[in-house]
Amino acid sequence: xxxxxxxxxxxxxxxxxxxxxxxxxxxxxxxxxxxxxxxxxxxxxxxxxxxxxxxxxxxxxxxxxxxxxxxxxxxxxxxxxxxxxxxxxxxxxxxxxxxxxxxxxxxxxxxxxxxxxxxxxxxxxxxxxxxxxxxxxxxxxxxxxxxxxxxxxxxxxxxxxxxxxxxxxxxxxxxxxxxxxxxxxxxxxxxxxxxxxxxxxxxxxxxxxxxxxxxxxxxxxxxxx
Numbered sequence: 303x304x305x306x307x308x309x310x311x312x313x314x315x316x317x318x319x320x321x322x323x324x325x326x327x328x329x330x331x332x333x334x335x336x337x338x339x340x341x342x343x344x345x346x347x348x349x350x351x352x353x354x355x356x357x358x359x360x361x362x363x364x365x366x367x368x369x370x371x372x373x374x375x376x377x378x379x380x381x382x383x384x385x386x387x388x389x390x391x392x393x394x395x396x397x398x399x400x401x402x403x404x405x406x407x408x409x410x411x412x413x414x415x416x417x418x419x420x421x422x423x424x425x426x427x428x429x430x431x432x433x434x435x436x437x438x439x440x441x442x443x444x445x446x447x448x449x450x451x452x453x454x455x456x457x458x459x460x461x462x463x464x465x466x467x468x469x470x471x472x473x474x475x476x477x478x479x480x481x482x483x484x485x486x487x488x489x490x491x492x493x494x495x496x497x498x499x500x501x502x503x504x505x506x507x508x509x510x511x512x513x514x515x516x517x518x519x520x521x522x523x524x525x526x527x
Contacts, residue, residue, distance in 0.1 A: 312374050313388045316364035321388035330415045335363060338370040340395035342402070343418035347371065373399045382406040397423070431480035435488040445487045448495060457494075458486050 322341075326333055330341060336353040339346040351370045353363055372393040378384030383406060392411075394402065398418060403410050432438070437445065448454050465479045 316367045318388050318391045319367040342398040342415040343420040345395040345420045375399050377411045428480045431484045
Protein backbone atom coordinates (compact mmCIF):
# COMPACT_ATOMS: atom_id res chain seq x y z
CA UNK A 303 0.00 0.00 0.00
CA UNK A 304 1.33 3.43 -0.95
CA UNK A 305 2.20 5.75 1.90
CA UNK A 306 -0.68 8.02 2.85
CA UNK A 307 -3.23 6.04 0.84
CA UNK A 308 -6.72 6.15 2.37
CA UNK A 309 -8.20 2.83 3.42
CA UNK A 310 -11.94 2.73 4.08
CA UNK A 311 -12.19 0.12 6.83
CA UNK A 312 -15.48 1.33 8.33
CA UNK A 313 -18.67 -0.72 8.13
CA UNK A 314 -20.90 0.24 5.20
CA UNK A 315 -23.89 2.56 5.56
CA UNK A 316 -26.23 -0.36 5.05
CA UNK A 317 -24.52 -2.29 7.86
CA UNK A 318 -24.88 0.72 10.16
CA UNK A 319 -28.53 1.07 9.12
CA UNK A 320 -29.22 -2.62 9.81
CA UNK A 321 -27.83 -2.29 13.32
CA UNK A 322 -29.70 0.92 14.21
CA UNK A 323 -33.01 0.51 12.35
CA UNK A 324 -34.79 -0.97 15.39
CA UNK A 325 -32.75 0.87 18.02
CA UNK A 326 -32.70 4.46 16.78
CA UNK A 327 -36.26 5.32 17.83
CA UNK A 328 -35.26 4.85 21.48
CA UNK A 329 -31.95 6.70 21.05
CA UNK A 330 -32.99 9.71 18.96
CA UNK A 331 -36.10 9.51 16.75
CA UNK A 332 -37.99 7.41 14.25
CA UNK A 333 -36.49 7.30 10.74
CA UNK A 334 -38.19 6.54 7.43
CA UNK A 335 -36.52 3.54 5.83
CA UNK A 336 -37.80 4.58 2.40
CA UNK A 337 -36.62 8.22 2.53
CA UNK A 338 -33.04 8.19 3.85
CA UNK A 339 -31.99 11.34 5.66
CA UNK A 340 -29.76 12.59 8.47
CA UNK A 341 -30.39 10.75 11.73
CA UNK A 342 -29.94 13.92 13.78
CA UNK A 343 -31.50 16.93 12.03
CA UNK A 344 -33.66 15.11 9.48
CA UNK A 345 -31.85 16.66 6.48
CA UNK A 346 -33.39 15.15 3.32
CA UNK A 347 -31.53 14.89 0.01
CA UNK A 348 -34.64 14.70 -2.16
CA UNK A 349 -36.32 11.91 -4.07
CA UNK A 350 -33.11 10.84 -5.83
CA UNK A 351 -32.26 8.41 -3.02
CA UNK A 352 -35.80 7.36 -2.10
CA UNK A 353 -36.95 3.77 -2.31
CA UNK A 354 -39.52 4.12 -5.09
CA UNK A 355 -41.35 0.80 -4.82
CA UNK A 356 -43.49 -0.19 -1.86
CA UNK A 357 -42.65 -3.86 -2.54
CA UNK A 358 -38.88 -3.28 -2.66
CA UNK A 359 -36.82 -6.21 -1.45
CA UNK A 360 -34.59 -5.93 1.61
CA UNK A 361 -31.53 -6.00 -0.64
CA UNK A 362 -32.91 -3.02 -2.59
CA UNK A 363 -33.46 -1.11 0.65
CA UNK A 364 -29.89 -1.80 1.76
CA UNK A 365 -28.49 -0.70 -1.61
CA UNK A 366 -30.43 2.54 -1.27
CA UNK A 367 -28.85 3.22 2.13
CA UNK A 368 -25.40 2.52 0.71
CA UNK A 369 -25.97 5.17 -2.00
CA UNK A 370 -27.10 8.03 0.24
CA UNK A 371 -24.27 10.57 0.79
CA UNK A 372 -24.60 10.59 4.58
CA UNK A 373 -21.38 10.46 6.53
CA UNK A 374 -20.46 7.61 8.86
CA UNK A 375 -19.69 9.40 12.09
CA UNK A 376 -18.20 8.07 15.30
CA UNK A 377 -20.40 8.60 18.34
CA UNK A 378 -17.21 8.39 20.41
CA UNK A 379 -14.22 9.42 18.30
CA UNK A 380 -11.36 7.02 17.65
CA UNK A 381 -9.04 9.53 19.29
CA UNK A 382 -11.06 9.06 22.50
CA UNK A 383 -11.09 5.28 22.32
CA UNK A 384 -14.18 4.82 20.15
CA UNK A 385 -14.37 1.65 18.05
CA UNK A 386 -15.02 1.29 14.33
CA UNK A 387 -18.08 -0.77 15.16
CA UNK A 388 -21.64 -0.28 13.91
CA UNK A 389 -22.77 0.39 17.48
CA UNK A 390 -20.43 3.42 17.58
CA UNK A 391 -21.30 4.79 14.13
CA UNK A 392 -24.14 7.07 13.11
CA UNK A 393 -25.30 8.41 9.73
CA UNK A 394 -25.22 12.22 9.68
CA UNK A 395 -25.27 14.99 7.09
CA UNK A 396 -22.11 17.07 6.74
CA UNK A 397 -23.44 19.97 8.78
CA UNK A 398 -24.38 17.76 11.72
CA UNK A 399 -20.99 16.03 11.49
CA UNK A 400 -19.33 19.43 11.74
CA UNK A 401 -21.50 20.49 14.69
CA UNK A 402 -21.64 17.29 16.74
CA UNK A 403 -20.02 17.06 20.20
CA UNK A 404 -16.73 15.21 20.44
CA UNK A 405 -16.61 13.55 23.84
CA UNK A 406 -16.12 10.09 25.33
CA UNK A 407 -19.69 10.08 26.72
CA UNK A 408 -22.29 8.70 24.25
CA UNK A 409 -25.21 10.19 26.20
CA UNK A 410 -23.97 13.69 25.34
CA UNK A 411 -24.06 12.85 21.63
CA UNK A 412 -27.58 11.42 21.77
CA UNK A 413 -28.95 14.36 23.76
CA UNK A 414 -27.45 16.72 21.18
CA UNK A 415 -28.81 14.65 18.26
CA UNK A 416 -32.35 14.70 19.67
CA UNK A 417 -32.29 18.50 19.73
CA UNK A 418 -31.28 18.99 16.07
CA UNK A 419 -33.73 20.23 13.42
CA UNK A 420 -32.94 21.04 9.81
CA UNK A 421 -36.19 23.04 9.57
CA UNK A 422 -35.13 25.22 12.50
CA UNK A 423 -31.73 25.85 10.89
CA UNK A 424 -33.35 26.88 7.62
CA UNK A 425 -35.76 29.16 9.45
CA UNK A 426 -32.81 30.80 11.20
CA UNK A 427 -31.24 31.55 7.78
CA UNK A 428 -34.41 33.34 6.69
CA UNK A 429 -34.55 35.33 9.91
CA UNK A 430 -30.90 36.29 9.42
CA UNK A 431 -31.74 37.58 5.93
CA UNK A 432 -34.64 39.55 7.40
CA UNK A 433 -32.31 41.21 9.90
CA UNK A 434 -29.78 42.01 7.17
CA UNK A 435 -32.38 44.02 5.23
CA UNK A 436 -34.12 45.52 8.25
CA UNK A 437 -37.30 43.49 7.83
CA UNK A 438 -39.44 43.00 10.90
CA UNK A 439 -42.61 40.95 11.19
CA UNK A 440 -44.80 44.01 10.75
CA UNK A 441 -43.46 44.45 7.21
CA UNK A 442 -43.88 40.81 6.16
CA UNK A 443 -47.48 41.09 4.88
CA UNK A 444 -46.42 43.97 2.63
CA UNK A 445 -43.43 42.00 1.34
CA UNK A 446 -45.61 38.97 0.61
CA UNK A 447 -47.99 41.20 -1.35
CA UNK A 448 -45.06 42.60 -3.34
CA UNK A 449 -43.54 39.19 -4.06
CA UNK A 450 -46.88 37.87 -5.28
CA UNK A 451 -47.51 40.82 -7.60
CA UNK A 452 -47.12 40.38 -11.35
CA UNK A 453 -45.19 43.68 -11.57
CA UNK A 454 -42.55 42.43 -9.14
CA UNK A 455 -42.25 39.06 -10.87
CA UNK A 456 -41.74 40.76 -14.23
CA UNK A 457 -39.21 43.22 -12.77
CA UNK A 458 -37.20 40.58 -10.90
CA UNK A 459 -37.01 38.20 -13.86
CA UNK A 460 -33.37 38.16 -14.93
CA UNK A 461 -32.22 39.83 -11.70
CA UNK A 462 -32.03 36.66 -9.62
CA UNK A 463 -30.01 33.50 -9.99
CA UNK A 464 -29.64 30.14 -8.32
CA UNK A 465 -26.73 29.83 -5.93
CA UNK A 466 -24.54 26.75 -6.01
CA UNK A 467 -23.75 25.93 -2.37
CA UNK A 468 -20.10 25.48 -1.50
CA UNK A 469 -20.72 23.56 1.73
CA UNK A 470 -22.82 20.71 0.28
CA UNK A 471 -25.18 21.28 3.19
CA UNK A 472 -28.12 22.02 0.90
CA UNK A 473 -30.54 19.23 -0.11
CA UNK A 474 -30.47 20.36 -3.74
CA UNK A 475 -27.61 21.32 -6.04
CA UNK A 476 -28.73 24.95 -6.35
CA UNK A 477 -31.27 27.23 -4.74
CA UNK A 478 -32.54 30.75 -4.32
CA UNK A 479 -30.91 31.98 -1.14
CA UNK A 480 -33.01 33.79 1.50
CA UNK A 481 -30.85 36.88 0.93
CA UNK A 482 -31.86 36.83 -2.75
CA UNK A 483 -35.55 36.56 -1.95
CA UNK A 484 -35.64 39.29 0.69
CA UNK A 485 -33.05 41.49 -0.97
CA UNK A 486 -35.00 41.82 -4.22
CA UNK A 487 -38.33 42.32 -2.46
CA UNK A 488 -36.99 45.02 -0.14
CA UNK A 489 -35.17 46.79 -2.98
CA UNK A 490 -38.35 46.81 -5.08
CA UNK A 491 -40.43 48.04 -2.15
CA UNK A 492 -38.00 50.88 -1.43
CA UNK A 493 -37.50 51.88 -5.06
CA UNK A 494 -40.99 51.60 -6.49
CA UNK A 495 -43.72 50.83 -3.96
CA UNK A 496 -42.76 53.56 -1.49
CA UNK A 497 -43.20 56.18 -4.21
CA UNK A 498 -46.93 55.44 -4.41
CA UNK A 499 -49.29 57.73 -2.46
CA UNK A 500 -49.96 56.41 1.05
CA UNK A 501 -47.48 53.54 0.54
CA UNK A 502 -45.57 54.37 3.70
CA UNK A 503 -48.77 54.62 5.68
CA UNK A 504 -49.82 51.21 4.38
CA UNK A 505 -46.55 49.69 5.55
CA UNK A 506 -46.75 51.33 8.96
CA UNK A 507 -50.25 50.08 9.59
CA UNK A 508 -49.68 46.50 8.41
CA UNK A 509 -50.54 44.22 11.33
CA UNK A 510 -47.78 42.33 13.09
CA UNK A 511 -48.14 38.57 12.63
CA UNK A 512 -46.59 35.74 14.56
CA UNK A 513 -44.98 33.30 12.19
CA UNK A 514 -46.28 30.10 13.76
CA UNK A 515 -44.48 26.93 12.70
CA UNK A 516 -40.75 27.29 11.90
CA UNK A 517 -41.28 26.42 8.24
CA UNK A 518 -44.11 28.90 7.63
CA UNK A 519 -41.82 31.82 6.75
CA UNK A 520 -39.81 29.68 4.34
CA UNK A 521 -42.88 28.26 2.59
CA UNK A 522 -44.41 31.69 2.10
CA UNK A 523 -41.30 33.31 0.63
CA UNK A 524 -40.21 30.44 -1.61
CA UNK A 525 -43.70 30.18 -3.05
CA UNK A 526 -43.70 33.83 -4.10
CA UNK A 527 -40.83 33.83 -6.61
